Amino acid sequence: MSPSSERFDALAAEWERHCEEHREASNPFVFVQHPSFESLVGLGRAAVPLIIERYRHGSVFWGAALRRITGVTTFGEGVVGDLEANRRGWLKWWDAHQAEFPG
Structure with a gap:
């Protein structure tokens, strides 16, 4: 079951603020x-597809949420180190794994 886009958007906007x-x-x-x-x-x-879409267009901290949800630790904490490299890593990961997350 997919979270409502409105709920996700409201939470995401609050967290980004x-x-x-x-x-x-x-x-x-x-x-975090x-x-x-x-x-x-x-x-x-x-929420992963919604997070990925947000991550494509901005906030450098989405890796921390993706790490907690997916358990994938390959890209570090998501809030320390090279944040742009972390973002690129997650987007590449998504390209290989998006079929696992039916939208």
């Missing part, structure tokens, strides 16, 4: 310690 407000934080885990992040992760595998 939180990330923007804390972009200068010295502790990168401040980004937020109720909207937990709610997004709670949407489960059905």
Whole structure:
């Protein structure tokens, strides 16, 4: 069952605002310690295609949600290191695995 697009969009917008407000934080885990992040992760595998679409167009922190949902750790934490390389890795992963996530 797919999460409603409206629910996902509302949670994503809230989390992206939180990330923007804390972009200068010295502790990168401040980004994932937020109720909207937990709610997004709670949407489960059905949210992965929606997350990937958001990731294509912006927020560098989506890797953390993808990691929590999929269990794939190949690309690191998603909030530390080379964030652009992390994003590219996830998008490449998606190209190889999208059939596993019926939309």
